[in-house]
Amino acid sequence: MTPAARIAAAAELLDAWRAGAPAEKLLTTWARQNRFAGSKDRAAIRDHVFDAIRCARSFAALGGAATGRGLMLGRLRADGIDPGAVFTGEGHAPAPLSEAEAAPLPNLADLPEAVACDCPEALEEVLRDSLGPAFRPVMDLLRHRAPVFLRVNLRRSGRDEAAALLAGEGIETRPHALSPTALEVTAGARRVQQSRAFAEGVVELQDAASQAVADLMPLGPGARVLDLCAGGGGKTLAMAARGTARHYAHDAAPQRMRDLPDRAARAGIAVTCLASAELDEAAPFDLVLCDVPCSGSGAWRRSPEAKWRTTPDDLTRLTALQAGILDRAAALVAPGGHLGYATCSLLSAENDAQIARFLANTPGWMRIAERHLTPLDGGDGFYAAVLRRGDG
Template structure:
């Protein structure tokens, strides 16, 4: 595909996303219908789409609405003259219209930061002086991290084995198990070391959250909002635990047994009734549903889909989860509340309200990570049961 043809493909996909399709599904459907596109073409188109979604507001201000406007704005943001690519020849986008050629006004602060107007006050209050740098960081592609299964392999051994398969990775200070991939990331899934369960794709901040948990061999541990089980397996690699996983949507855990077997670990999957029967637990991790604002680099659609009503509903759900899991913790045990949110209303405020509702509980530790630390934004509060 020519560069212009890739732009046309990205425009088509973005129009589908803006109409309501998920980016992943739109990309998959396009790939299936475009057998002529090689792996390099598919990767390039994917990058164009996700860059436009991360920078949707600024690109629209520079180029216009719709997929075409976003791609046009992206070219201008990169300092590329779009006229040589929007030619209408072959599979290129149609030539620029007179309206598209008109000068655009300078970007406002929030446009330049790709920040929704309604959410800016909360983000400013939550991030303080880090507001602008964090929002700027969220406009760029996230690094690729691996978690080394240190129960079976050292960081150096993993790094060397990855290098044999042309995957270059270096240790990252955010977590002792983290390797940042600097080359060859698309080869990870096909690598032998991945197939053998010695490494897993996992953000470094997520690894840091698990590293902060007070895990001791022999403990009974519940991952209450397990999802795909990334943190479940990270906990399993830290200590020999009696490990249980639960999710409100059991379908999210469908790959966990296979992943656990590959990693050489055992995890018991529990439904709601079984959770109560298996209680109490020495530690319960509640990585609660949230705005996902700390991971907008990876899921940029979530930034623009979030509404005030949705945020209020999430906060109510978070409080409900905290109240539900508190009785599952053994006396003297720990409840670890985590989100991948940057918003204090989902983080510090939730913990403060929980402590008011549950006298006797104590906050033992609290950590706040932002993309400025290298990984996603994450919050963790470690609460001790009376």
């Protein structure tokens, strides 16, 4: 495919995304229906689509329309490329520019701040309140692709040894300050999941800030640890690699944990998955971590669709759900034990405000650790707090 044909394909996919279809599903279907497209074509189209979603507000302003075509016009202008050289109508290129499309449009620097930094209008007020002076630099970072991070499994290897093993397979990395297990991939990211280091459980894909959250959790020797909202189990595995605690995982949607047994086996880690009906019988636990469902605003670089589809009503629903999970988790903690709370959110309502509510309403608990992370720290945006229960 020519570069222009890739842009035309991306524009069509973006129109389908704007109509409500998930981008990942659209890209998978397109690849199956267009077998002629090679791996480089598929990767380029994927990049076009997700870059446009991350920057949908500014690209629409630069392109003159919030259509797939407009977003691709905006992308070219943001990159300093003359759209007329691409939109030629020749071969499989997009149709030539109309008179209106060819007319001068604002530059990125001329756009209103919230548009230029691709802040969702529906959440602008809460983002500004939560981020304060960091609002603009954080939102600017969220317009770009996230770094690729690996977590080194300390049961299999040290960080330097893992980096050397990866380098032998053409995957270049560098240590990251957010966690002693974090490696940032600087070249060869697409090779990671086919690498020996990945297959043998030496490394896992995991954001560095997510690793930092797991590092914050207190793990005593032989402690009984429950990851209450385990999902795929990334934090379960990160904690389990640190010592001799006994690890349990649960998720309200058990299918999210379907890969966890295989991942744990590959990593040389024992994890017991619990159904909802088994939680009370298995309790109490020395540590319960609840990495709760949230807006995902700290991870919008990785999941940019949520940036445009999360509403204030969604936030109200999520904060109520988070409060219920926090209360439920507290009931599973042993006297003298710990409760970990985490989100990949930048919003105060989902973070410190939740902890303040819990502490105000639940006697006998104290906060002993807290960490706020934004993309300015290098990884995703995360919040984590650790609470300790009184001896009872």
